[in-house]
Amino acid sequence: MTKDQETELLDRFNLAVFLEAVRCLDENVSTAREIDIAMRAGAGLSEGPLGRADKVGLDKVLARLEELEARWGDRFHPPERLRALVASGRTGVAAGRGFLEY
Amino acid sequence: MYVFKAAVLGAGTMGAEIAQVISLSGLPVVLKDVDEGQLGRGMAHIREIYGRRVQRGRLTEHDAEDRLALVQPQLDYKGFSDVDLVIEAVPEKLALKQAVLGEVEAQVSMTALLATNTSALPVTEIGQSLARPQRLVGMHFFFPASVMKLVEVIAGERTDEEYIDSAIEFVESIRRVGVRVRECPGFLVNRILMAGLAEVLRAERDLSLEPREIDAVVAASKLAPMGPYALADALGLDIAQDVAQTLQAAYGERFDLGDRIANLIAQGKRGAKTGEGFYTYTG
Numbered sequence: 001m002t003k004d005q006e007t008e009l010l011d012r013f014n015l016a017v018f019l020e021a022v023r024c025l026d027e028n029v030s031t032a033r034e035i036d037i038a039m040r041a042g043a044g045l046s047e048g049p050l051g052r053a054d055k056v057g058l059d060k061v062l063a064r065l066e067e068l069e070a071r072w073g074d075r076f077h078p079p080e081r082l083r084a085l086v087a088s089g090r091t092g093v094a095a096g097r098g099f100l101e102y
Numbered sequence: 103m104y105v106f107k108a109a110v111l112g113a114g115t116m117g118a119e120i121a122q123v124i125s126l127s128g129l130p131v132v133l134k135d136v137d138e139g140q141l142g143r144g145m146a147h148i149r150e151i152y153g154r155r156v157q158r159g160r161l162t163e164h165d166a167e168d169r170l171a172l173v174q175p176q177l178d179y180k181g182f183s184d185v186d187l188v189i190e191a192v193p194e195k196l197a198l199k200q201a202v203l204g205e206v207e208a209q210v211s212m213t214a215l216l217a218t219n220t221s222a223l224p225v226t227e228i229g230q231s232l233a234r235p236q237r238l239v240g241m242h243f244f245f246p247a248s249v250m251k252l253v254e255v256i257a258g259e260r261t262d263e264e265y266i267d268s269a270i271e272f273v274e275s276i277r278r279v280g281v282r283v284r285e286c287p288g289f290l291v292n293r294i295l296m297a298g299l300a301e302v303l304r305a306e307r308d309l310s311l312e313p314r315e316i317d318a319v320v321a322a323s324k325l326a327p328m329g330p331y332a333l334a335d336a337l338g339l340d341i342a343q344d345v346a347q348t349l350q351a352a353y354g355e356r357f358d359l360g361d362r363i364a365n366l367i368a369q370g371k372r373g374a375k376t377g378e379g380f381y382t383y384t385g
Binding site: 001005006008009010012013014015016017019020021024027028029030031034035037038039041042043044045046047049075 | 244250251252254279281282283284286289290291293294295297298300301302304305309311315316319320323324325326327328330355356
């Protein structure tokens with residue numbers, strides 16, 4: 001597997017998981033903190049999807065989703081909640097706030 | 103609400119594992135089944151789990167005996183009037199769960215909490231047979247429950263918040279991690295994880311990759327303890343396919359697994375349990 005393929009594979013996995021987590025948040029299925037706890041304790045992920053996105057930087061996550069949406073279509077459409085966080089400067093760990101607070 | 107005595111209905115693997123976890127925390131638990139043979143196999147399974155803990159030095163033989171003695175196997179509802187929590191863990195069939203819960207409701211006090219252990223069935227529908235559905239919560243223990251730390255505590259449409267609070271307290275008291283989930287198809291973890299798996303299967307096809315190399319990359323990235331293909335094999339490909347189909351019907355194409363897994367199932371390859379899935383297993 002080339003380095004580019006590896007990046008695309010992991011991004012697509014991580015972002016598909018992230019987008020579903022945001023949908024659960026939008027539908028009030030659970031809270032950001034509990035979603036991350038559940039994905040670590042129940043699925044064995046090393047990091048919760050929302051905390052992980054906060055660490056990467058939500059502006060970067062948004063930019064990557066826009067690229068993937070252009071290439072693969074609607075299923076990577078960036079959620080409104082993400083756009084709103086980025087627009088309000090809550091871009092994640094570096095900003096002190098994102099989906100979670102730091 | 104403090105649980106002084108719990109009961110688990112159904113002594114299959116899941117029910118037995120749940121009873122073991124409860125007894126390990128020091129709480130008395132009734133394990134009830136309608137079938138004497140099944141009850142015996144359930145108790146044997148619990149003994150086996152305790153045996154392994156003793157072998158690994160996690161528990162002394164004496165403590166293991168004490169905890170095991172907290173599990174009371176029985177075929178009837180004797181003593182259910184002072185049970186504070188009932189966890190129904192019978193097979194995943196809606197009508198069966200409804201019938202069993204309707205039956206036990208008449209045996210317990212008005213204040214007892216009722217829980218249904220399900221990974222897929224809607225809690226709201228399971229509760230339809232109850233006189234007081236507001237006290238029914240979903241408790242999704244992950245498999246194997248004796249090892250996995252997470253329990254999704256699911257609120258159906260009619261569940262009272264008060265009972266959710268009690269369920270979370272109980273889950274924490276047996277040293278598990280409880281998260282609150284509002285009912286939706288797939289609940290939380292399976293829904294989110296399956297979205298990732300479906301995307302990996304699409305990436306495999308788009309990029310012409312092999313399952314083995316994908317698993318190696320995911321494992322090396324330390325994102326997850328095992329790659330998605332090894333996980334699907336461990337779970338059972340038929341089960342993964344069932345879950346995905348439910349999710350696809352509820353949420354749409356993003357949960358479409360393509361024909362990759364269906365083709366393996368058609369060849370009788372249902373994962374580790376059949377000796378073959380994406381990988382081949384021996385012994």
